[in-house]
Amino acid sequence: MRRDGASCTTPTSGSSPSRSGLPDLDRQGQISGKPRDLWGGEARREPNRSPGSRLRHLRPLIGALWAILVAAVPALAGTLDRAGIERHFPTPLVVGERDDKIPVWPILKQEAGSYEVIAYAFESIDFARIPGFGGTPPNLLIALAPDGSFRDAKVLSHHEPVFLEGLGSEPLFAFVEQYVGLSAKRPIRVGRPGARANGAPPATTVDGISMATASTRVVNETMLAAALAVARAKLGFGAGPAGLxxxxxxxxxxxxxxxxxxxxxxxxxxxxxxxxxxxxxxxxxxxxxxxxxxxxxxxxxxxxxxxxxxxxxxxxxxxxxxxxxxxxxxxxxxxxxxxxxxxxxxxxxxxxxxxxxxxxxxxxxxxxxxxxxxxxxxxxxxxxxxxxxxxxxxxxxxxxxxxxxxxxxxxxxxxxxxxxxxxxxxxxxxxxxxxxxxxAPDAGPDWTESWRARGWELGVIAAALGLLVPVLARQRGLVAQARPFSLLRLGFLAFTLGFVGWYAQAQLSIVTVVGLVRAAFHTGDLGFLLYDPPSLLLWAFVIVTLGVWGRGTFCGWLCPFGALQEFAALAAKPLRIRQVAVPPALDRALRQAKYVLLALILGAAALGSPLADSLAEAEPFKTAITLYFLRSLPFVVYALGLILLNLFVYKGFCRYLCPLGASLAVLGRLRLLDWIPRRPECGSPCQLCKVRCRYGAIAPSGRIDYPECFQCMDCVTIIHDPKQCVPQVLARRRARRTAPQRVAAE
Incomplete structure (x- = not known):
């Protein structure tokens, strides 16, 4: 097939010959008008904050979320009409009449005075709607030859976060082009990057893409499932029990x-x-x-x-x-x-x-x-x-x-x-x-392979979570011992950054929340979550702990970028960098920014706007964790700038800008327990915990602002340490002064 971007005139359409460039797939994964060649612990309740009062306070939010979940879901279908197909299959090829039973277009070529079908063209979304990590299925244009080989393949649209303003869409285009010439009669697997150059059979393997393993598996399954469905219906292959x-x-x-x-x-x-x-x-x-x-x-x-x-x-x-x-x-x-x-x-x-x-x-x-x-x-x-x-x-x-x-x-x-x-x-x-x-079978994609392939990673992460729960829950245990607990915390943060983030690629992101909203409004399918088992395991753990401890478990222990900021902050002391004290009024105003950003992102996602993907770039997670800073300069400068800001304003991004943290803070208000212990002297007269809290999550009154608490446990260590807790220190001093007087009196 030609790839010169020309269109064709079909004998059945009645249209005159025309030429136009192929539509370009922009960075947001949508078709644009620009011509381009696509081929190439202890708990205590505060009396005035019962669970019922919290629920009443959040009733408007719960109502909004419920409205999203029950919203009508429009069916997804192909977007190309005859003119659109003709732009992709230019003269001397001819687009025949669309099949009256399934959305497939025969592609004809004139041979010896007659027209011969050389391929069947179709959009994958009509046959295989497997959601990607943006919450919507990728849509591929596939041309399947009568012998079962892929005559052509290209990306029409996608919302894969790792490619949008990350790696760029070009690696995905090149990945899909590898299928041209391969046969749907043979199983095709996604190998490692450069697998075919390193000896993998070129007829059965396509080269994978680093940092996009799950996304390429979704695309591979979409390609093969759609091709198999058309092969059964049109080519006479695999005439098995489809639907049984x-x-x-x-x-x-x-x-x-x-x-x-x-x-x-x-x-x-x-x-x-x-x-x-x-x-x-x-x-x-x-x-x-x-x-x-x-x-x-x-x-x-x-x-x-x-x-x-x-x-x-x-x-x-x-x-x-x-x-x-x-x-x-x-x-x-x-x-x-x-x-x-x-x-x-x-x-x-x-x-x-x-x-x-x-x-x-x-x-x-x-x-x-x-x-x-x-x-x-x-x-x-x-x-x-x-x-x-x-x-x-x-x-x-x-x-x-x-x-x-x-x-x-x-x-x-x-x-x-x-x-x-x-x-x-x-x-x-x-x-x-x-x-x-x-x-009759249960419909759905095959996602179990991802879980089995990453079984040992899941086991390691599950073991780490199993260790974390008793450590945080038993406040009079390791948490009360400042030095051992500090070493444990640094070790766990190193595990979070190195293994959970950079190795397992399980950095949770607002992108998943965007995918959920898009699924509620546009697909109704949450299957895309199953293709990333480590992240799903962490999401399940975070959702459970939101009801116990609130936002802090993720933000303080399980966020790889948060861990990176904490390690970077260790350099502030030897560099003699003093933290900037943000005025209380400005601090309160800045904390609202993340909620505004969250509302804009979710609103854009609900409306189906690609602006949601652009606004989600406020997160530096993709740059710093998923792509190892191997990205275009503006994104790298932004991520490094936030880390540098962290030296002066501790975790400034997390406190003021993080939309994921905002979403967890909102849901964390449903927390049933006020688990951080308080004493009557907390806030009046003692202000030690407030002064030591680097997150500003303790009010002058001694009250804990749980939506802003990152569960560093410093205040818990202080209140259980008789050498640090001021009320306990004063009580011991009074006891030592009164003891000689009692002895003398006796």
Whole structure:
């Protein structure tokens, strides 16, 4: 296809020939009119602040939030009409009549006096509405050739925060262009950046993008799910049970391996060396070293059927496998013996096998190694390499219909810069339909892979949160010991910055709140949250702790940028930088700025305005944490400026500008407990805690301003320390003075 930006005239449209540039995708992820080529502890309640009074105080806010949640959600659909499609497929191509059943446009080319369909063009949002991290699904224009290959692919719109004013949209454009020439008949995975240059099979792998792993997975799933739906409807591929879930019946019959093979429930496939050589006939590499044993000898079994899986794995292992599979998922066992194995020695558990593919209806089924612990199988099976591959529900796999296990054999020709030649040899597998039940599936994207791939990160973060809760809750424990608690706090903040922020990329952001608002108004789908497991785990923890401690747990302990500011503030003392005392009246006014900014962001998001993404850039999180300061100069200067401001006005950004902190402060007003202990002397006459509070969260009266409290616990340490708490110090002094008088009197 041409990529010169010209439009075309179709014989069915009646329009005259015209030329126009392709619409440009601007930084906000929307189509603009500018022409551009897109191809290229202790608790105490204050008597006057009951939970009921708090709820009454926040009733208007709760009503507004409820209105957002119950707002009508318009359906999403493609945006291109005939003229829009014609701009993307210029002459000599011709856009035919749109299909009367599904939103697909045939793309024609004149050959020998007649028009031939060379592709079907469609928008992904009509077939796969998988929300990204901006809360809305990416929309891709895809052209699928009749042989199932991607003839063209480009981004029409997106709201992925990491690309908007971050990495820029260009890396996303280049990522999607990698699909051109690949086949929807084969599973396509997202590899590491530069994966194909480092030896990954170019026919099955696209290069990922650093710092955008979750977003590229959303785009990859969108691309494949939409292509699969069109392939089933228009190309005759994968004519499986779209709209149906096929599951194995729970019936069990004890059977030996020999009986399973006799019934065909275990498929044995033996390939001789001569047969392997014959597949390469005429290539110059058909002659290989002969051997007495088979080239490969495989046993293949579908494990979801209890009479197969339980007999091969044992009852306990089979039950564990079924628990690990998601609803609608499938597991296939492949056991190998012989000279060649489809499971090589360097095979990585959990990866997509390169040497074997499961196919059904002419399409490859997306299958991945289930990372199953390698243990002994049934004694009657060979002791060679084996794998259990998992097929997710999204693949539309029908285990009750015949399917094919295809082996990919590769040989090299030539000594210098050898050429790789690949051939596929397959064997069919089929089970009796009476072993299965058919039922309607639950719609939804496959997000479980992200959770399993990041399981160890989730475990580390969960362990850290499990440590944090008792430390903060037991105020007379470690918190009361100033020096040990200070060291613990610095260590935890280092973990938050290094692991949670820079490594796990789990910096919470107002962008997620924007996505929730957009989902409420435009998509109704919160599935985008499931593609970032560490962040979702932190969100769940933060929401729970909002009802106990308020905003401070996140802002004081779990915010990577907040931790970065605290470490930067440590340099103020050796540099002899004195903190600026903001006048109380100005301080109160500045604290309202973050609430105004929050209202503007949420209002823009509710109206569907891209201004929400621009206003969200008030957060420096993307620059400092997500992108490691590798960003355009204005954003880097802004982030560094806030860190520099922090040396003079402690956590000035958090106190005055942070929209995420504002949202947590608002929700934190629903807190049920006033958990910071107070004494009658607090505020009058003692002002020690107020003077020591660097956040200005303690009023002269001694009252704690919880929406502004960052849970540093300094005041808690003071009030439990008899050497620091002024009322306790004075009480001890009085006791020492009165003791001699009592002795003399006696």
């Amino acid at each position: 879930r096929v599951e194995a019946k729970p019936d069990f019959e004890p059977l030996s391996v020999a009986e399973l093979e006799r019934r065909g429930w275990i498929r044995r496939f033996t390939l001789s060396q001569a047969q392997a050589d014959q597949a390469f006939a005429g290539t110059g590499v058909e002659n290989a070293d002969p051997g007495d044993e088979p080239f490969t000898d495989l046993r293949i079994a579908y494990l979801n059927v209890p009479s197969i899986g339980r007999n091969l794995l044992g009852e306990a292992a089979f039950a564990r496998l079924m628990r690990e599979l998601g609803p609608g998922d499938h597991a296939v066992l492949v056991v190998s013996s012989g000279r060649w194995s489809p499971i090589p020695e360097d095979f990585v558990l959990g990866s997509i096998p390169d040497r074997l593919t499961i196919q059904q209806g002419g399409l490859a089924v997306n299958a991945r190694d289930a990372a199953w612990e390698r243990r002994d199988l049934a004694p009657a099976l060979p002791a060679g390499p084996w794998t259990i591959v998992k097929i997710t529900e999204a693949a539309g796999f029908d285990p009750s219909a015949s399917w094919t296990l295809a082996l990919r054999l590769t040989r090299e020709r030539g000594q210098i810069l050898p050429e790789k030649i690949a051939r596929e040899i397959g064997t069919d597998y089929a089970l009796p339909p009476e072993l299965f039940l058919r039922q």
